[in-house]
Amino acid sequence: MIEFDLIVWDDEDDPKGNVQHIAANGLTIEDVEQVLRDPSQRVTVSRSTGRPLVFGMTETGTMILVVYEILETEPVTVIRPVTAYEPESV
Template sequence: MWRRIIWNEEIGGNVEHIDDHGLTVEDIEHVLAHCESEGVSHSSGQPCVFGYTPEGVYIIVVYEVVDEDRIYPVTAYEVPEP
């Protein structure tokens, strides 16, 4: 299982991308640590998790597995609750 989340704070990186969806690094890290369910993104085929942010917003986090220790969150956004 992965132990490290890679964050890219450069323009166009994943931090900016999740911010465009009104989410924070802390939101994503919380959902990754406390996910309600796991799956695979229908659009990208990448692994994903679903869960609630600390504020109670239900989101999906799609990520790329870099290696056995690291993941790179690709995108995250609010989705309807199951």
């Protein structure tokens, strides 16, 4: 399980921001935050970017993958989701 204190989201109207990016994949901020906070999530590393990622279930039972970056660790741990989507296979 990843440990963090704060999740950073871009402005919802930023066309290149993370909110728009996950919305284009049919997901919401709530979906992503559910997976990031899920104690049963699986943590690994993206093969394409080397960024950390987690697999987990939304409250509706959809398995999604969330790629994120760690922005800072002191005095608090801050993460920023980069993308999220339903994987083709897990």
